[in-house]
Amino acid sequence: xxxxxxxxxxxxxxxxxxxxxxxxxxxxxxxxxxxxxxxxxxxxxxxxxxxxxxxxxxxxxxxxxxxxxxxxxxxxxxxxxxxxxxx
Numbered sequence: 001x002x003x004x005x006x007x008x009x010x011x012x013x014x015x016x017x018x019x020x021x022x023x024x025x026x027x028x029x030x031x032x033x034x035x036x037x038x039x040x041x042x043x044x045x046x047x048x049x050x051x052x053x054x055x056x057x058x059x060x061x062x063x064x065x066x067x068x069x070x071x072x073x074x075x076x077x078x079x080x081x082x083x084x085x086x087x
Contacts, residue, residue: 042083052075
């Protein structure tokens with residue numbers, strides 16, 4: 001991704017976070033840190049089976065052995081992206 005694309009993506013993310021935060025003060029101070037702490041807590045506290053069931057359901061046919069395997073792989077990829085260097 002080119003630098004300007006990355007900058008645009010970061011800006012859009014911060015705008016979305018600001019909007020969702022309910023802030024009206026015009027300041028973004030601490031917003032990213034609050035988001036990072038919340039996402040870390042959500043990730044830590046997520047029940048694997050609940051996440052797995054939701055991913056299988058989102059993929060469609062929950063009776064397929066392939067869907068189950070693909071769900072496990074999808075969760076692993078998400079973990080790799082979310083945890084990065086912490087794995």
